[in-house]
Amino acid sequence: MSKNDDSLTELFDKEGNQIGVLISADLWAQIKPHIKQxxxxEAPKERPEPIKDWEILKEYWDFPYPVDTDVHCEHCGTRTENWETDTPRKFKLASCNLGGLVSFKCQQCNARIVKKHFKNEITVECTPYIDEKSKNMEARY
Known part of the structure; x- marks a missing residue:
């Protein structure tokens, strides 16, 4: 590989020790079949629900409406009035922040349900899970 080839970038820590290599998508496509073994x-482990973040949001709840616990998946039709008390869970809390952005993963179809709590309203977005990612949508560096 020449010095001017940007398909491979060596990464170093502040002491100058090599800690990794960044490989371009094109080079990765070429070498992946040879190093797959x-x-x-291992499948990535599912992160635990951020329940502490949910509890903090409820503690500082200052919206003019009550705490909102109902979740509905527009993709597969799964619905619950209180996601916290479902056994087993129909929806898992994926993320939550103090600004009122709360995200759930549907356990039936893996869709993402995002609830945005605004001062006077709640908006809900449901995005279906896509197993095959589009190569056109991958990040390029």
Whole structure:
């Protein structure tokens, strides 16, 4: 590889020790079949629900309407009046912040339900899960 080739970038820590390599998408496509056997194949572990963040949001709730616990998946039709008390859970809390942005993952179809709590209203967005990601939508560096 020449010095001017930007398909491979070596990464170093502040002491100058090599800590990794950044590979372009094109180079990765070429070498992945040859090194696949060395890549761990464990499925990523699902993160625990950020319940503490939800509790903080409820503690500082200052919206003019009561705490909102109903969730509905427009994609598969799964619905609950109180996601916190469902056993087993129909929706898992994926993220939550003090600004009122709350995100859930539907356990039936893996869709993402995002609830945006504004001062006088709540908006809801439901995005279906896509198993096959479009290569056109991948980030390029």
């Amino acid at each position: 060395f890549i761990p194949s």
